[in-house]
Amino acid sequence: MFQTILIANRGEIACRIARTARAMGVRVVAVYSDADAGAAHVAAADRAVHIGGAAPADSYLRGERIIAAALESGAEAIHPGYGFLSENPEFVEAVEAAGLVFIGPSAAAIRKMGLKDAAKALMQEAGVPVVPGYHGAEQAPAFLAERAAEIGYPVLIKAVAGGGGKGMRLVTHAQAFDDALASAQSEAQGAFGNPAVLIEKYIEQPRHIEVQVFGDGQSAVHLFERDCSLQRRHQKVIEEAPAPGMPEAVRQAMGRAAVRAAEAIGYAGAGTIEFIVDGAGGLREDGFWFMEMNTRLQVEHPVTELITGVDLVEWQLRVAAGQPLPLAQEDLQISGHAFEARLYAEDVAKGFLPATGTLGHLAFPDGCRADSGVRSGDAISPFYDPMIAKIITHGPSRDIALARMRAALAGTQVAGSVTNLGFLSALCAHQGFAAGQVDTGLIARDQAQLVARAAAQDVDWAQAAAAALGLLGPLPETAGFHLWQPMAQSVVLAHEGLERRVAVQVLGPDRLMATPEGGAALCLQRRAAADAGWQVAGEILPHWVRLGEDLTLFRGAGLCFAVIDPLQRAASGAAAGNVIEAPMPGLVRAVFAAPGQSVAAGDRLALLEAMKMEHALLAARDGTVAEVLVAAGAQVEAGAALIRLEDEAEEAA
Ligand code: ADP
Ligand code: ADP
Numbered sequence: 001m002f003q004t005i006l007i008a009n010r011g012e013i014a015c016r017i018a019r020t021a022r023a024m025g026v027r028v029v030a031v032y033s034d035a036d037a038g039a040a041h042v043a044a045a046d047r048a049v050h051i052g053g054a055a056p057a058d059s060y061l062r063g064e065r066i067i068a069a070a071l072e073s074g075a076e077a078i079h080p081g082y083g084f085l086s087e088n089p090e091f092v093e094a095v096e097a098a099g100l101v102f103i104g105p106s107a108a109a110i111r112k113m114g115l116k117d118a119a120k121a122l123m124q125e126a127g128v129p130v131v132p133g134y135h136g137a138e139q140a141p142a143f144l145a146e147r148a149a150e151i152g153y154p155v156l157i158k159a160v161a162g163g164g165g166k167g168m169r170l171v172t173h174a175q176a177f178d179d180a181l182a183s184a185q186s187e188a189q190g191a192f193g194n195p196a197v198l199i200e201k202y203i204e205q206p207r208h209i210e211v212q213v214f215g216d217g218q219s220a221v222h223l224f225e226r227d228c229s230l231q232r233r234h235q236k237v238i239e240e241a242p243a244p245g246m247p248e249a250v251r252q253a254m255g256r257a258a259v260r261a262a263e264a265i266g267y268a269g270a271g272t273i274e275f276i277v278d279g280a281g282g283l284r285e286d287g288f289w290f291m292e293m294n295t296r297l298q299v300e301h302p303v304t305e306l307i308t309g310v311d312l313v314e315w316q317l318r319v320a321a322g323q324p325l326p327l328a329q330e331d332l333q334i335s336g337h338a339f340e341a342r343l344y345a346e347d348v349a350k351g352f353l354p355a356t357g358t359l360g361h362l363a364f365p366d367g368c369r370a371d372s373g374v375r376s377g378d379a380i381s382p383f384y385d386p387m388i389a390k391i392i393t394h395g396p397s398r399d400i401a402l403a404r405m406r407a408a409l410a411g412t413q414v415a416g417s418v419t420n421l422g423f424l425s426a427l428c429a430h431q432g433f434a435a436g437q438v439d440t441g442l443i444a445r446d447q448a449q450l451v452a453r454a455a456a457q458d459v460d461w462a463q464a465a466a467a468a469l470g471l472l473g474p475l476p477e478t479a480g481f482h483l484w485q486p487m488a489q490s491v492v493l494a495h496e497g498l499e500r501r502v503a504v505q506v507l508g509p510d511r512l513m514a515t516p517e518g519g520a521a522l523c524l525q526r527r528a529a530a531d532a533g534w535q536v537a538g539e540i541l542p543h544w545v546r547l548g549e550d551l552t553l554f555r556g557a558g559l560c561f562a563v564i565d566p567l568q569r570a571a572s573g574a575a576a577g578n579v580i581e582a583p584m585p586g587l588v589r590a591v592f593a594a595p596g597q598s599v600a601a602g603d604r605l606a607l608l609e610a611m612k613m614e615h616a617l618l619a620a621r622d623g624t625v626a627e628v629l630v631a632a633g634a635q636v637e638a639g640a641a642l643i644r645l646e647d648e649a650e651e652a653a
């Protein structure tokens with residue numbers, strides 16, 4: 001076994017790998033960027049090496065710098081995690097040329113699976129079913145339109161170099177084909193530097209079912225399937241293992257196909273074969289097709305770990321160190337059911353915009369596995385993926401594992417950023433999902449119901465006001481000697497666009513009366529046991545935290561109130577309307593406006609890229625550009641001013 005490995009990654013996956021490595025007695029070297037000097041993954045390592053600036057291109061993507069860090073710290077092997085350099089064959093070659101071991105497959109195996117068209121051709125040869133379609137070299141639009149007509153609409157256009165759902169377009173009829181093709185090609189060119197596409201039959205009522213494989217370079221085993229059908233814009237949201245409603249014969253057929261795929265390319269290490277499955281009318285042995293292979297450890301690997309009892313990172317280290325596969329196929333078994341939910345800093349109500357912030361408070365309940373790369377007090381920065389944690393539960397049956405997930409989400413406390421916690425809870429309460437009726441369209445169909453948020457009740461306003469006024473703390477030691485005068489105070493709170501004044505009367509050390517504007521008076525009572533909190537009419541009030549002017553009550557997915565300072569309010573609000581701000585942290589890809597230019601409402605002024613998506617920023621009204629405050633290539637925070645229009649008064653003059 002290695003004595004020391006370097007982890008060329010950050011965040012939860014770097015922490016996850018460090019945990020297993022250290023448990024195996026292997027020393028861990030972390031690398032970090034300027035933005036990550038105090039990050040959790042640095043604290044999780046035995047030693048850490050600074051490798052450059054915050055942007056990934058200046059640090060986590062600098063292969064030579066990372067290899068130099070490994071050599072100077074005495075590491076014998078490099079684990080790439082996922083993302084960044086994990087599927088980069090040139091990096092694998094450079095690692096090996098430096099005399100180090102790459103903990104993953106060979107450069108040749110990665111290359112074979114790197115492009116979707118070549119991978120499909122190879123899999124077809126190996127006897128693995130592939131999605132019907134065209135994956136040849138000819139790319140003329142008229143030719144591709146003919147192939148689409150032959151395949152039959154609806155079809156899916158995919159970038160051959162694609163990933164993360166980029167460069168993919170669903171086309172439902174022939175008239176829409178040319179436009180969809182052009183936009184897929186230009187997105188693919190921008191994102192991957194390769195405009196080539198393939199055309200596939202679009203499987204209706206599709207399910208995404210993938211098989212975890214593990215190879216030693218010659219032979220491979222599979223560790224059963226994961227169902228990742230709960231997706232939003234082709235991004236996984238909740239994953240589970242095994243797949244609901246999977247007949248044993250289909251499981252075996254898919255497992256055999258996946259092992260054939262891995263063995264066909266002499267695969268070593270952990271990999272995933274993704275299949276698209278026709279979910280209409282139940283799973284069938286002739287109803288699954290190869291989509292692509294991910295030649296790395298996958299984000300959702302923990303659900304496989306929980307149903308098999310295998311530590312996949314331990315297997316990765318052992319196989320990379322030259323040991324045989326720890327278990328044979330017949331020794332692997334499924335035990336129970338597992339779910340994983342991806343908790344993100346994102347604003348669900350604003351179309352799932354990625355968010356940033358300092359997580360002043362972060363806590364997970366017992367009864368779940370929480371894989372996280374941040375701790376209370378850490379920041380979600382604009383430079384990286386805004387994932388906060390993966391929450392994973394296991395149970396003897398699907399129902400029990402799901403009930404445990406609902407409980408885990410209900411007990412998760414995050415303050416300091418908006419999150420998708422409420423959305424995840426709503427998904428776990430969805431009846432179709434609970435019944436195992438999953439397909440990749442579920443979230444989009446029921447989105448309105450899933451993003452609806454429970455509004456704060458009067459009792460929440462009352463509690464928030466009492467907390468804001470500092471009245472819910474522990475009893476002062478001198479309480480007994482105080483002369484408790486009935487005392488009236490009030491505070492203005494804002495919550496989801498609504499502002500209300502709440503009057504609070506102190507009736508004694510353990511009794512308050514709070515009256516939210518327009519509502520009835522509520523009596524808050526301190527509970528008898530020490531530090532047991534407060535109650536209203538017998539109902540125990542939830543925990544809460546205050547961070548600056550934000551007060552979060554941990555009821556449901558959390559209710560955030562802003563404490564309004566009457567002085568500050570008068571000052572703001574004057575300059576609004578003229579400035580186009582970044583709605584989320586991201587990279588400014590292009591600016592289309594120049595000072596003095598007249599613009600019309602709806603004109604595209606700039607293009608912002610964030611979280612695998614491009615967002616056009618539009619002029620809100622007709623006007624003249626006064627100032628351009630950023631240049632293409634700049635990394636900006638949410639709320640940064642990008643372009644200023646002239647005052648309407650200024651213009652009229
Ligand atoms: P997967 O399809 O493996 O479940 P995702 O859909 O979450 O992964 O991510 C899509 C791509 O983005 C993958 O290539 C993954 O490796 C990468 N990725 C996801 N999260 C991160 C992260 N925190 N840092 C870097 N890359 C990431
Ligand atoms: P990426 O490399 O971006 O992950 P994939 O080829 O893995 O691209 O596809 C991503 C998602 O798109 C799948 O998980 C599935 O939801 C959907 N998808 C892909 N191919 C098809 C298809 N032929 N029919 C229906 N849905 C598909």
Ligand code: MG
Pocket residue numbers: 164274292
């Ligand atoms: Mg995929």
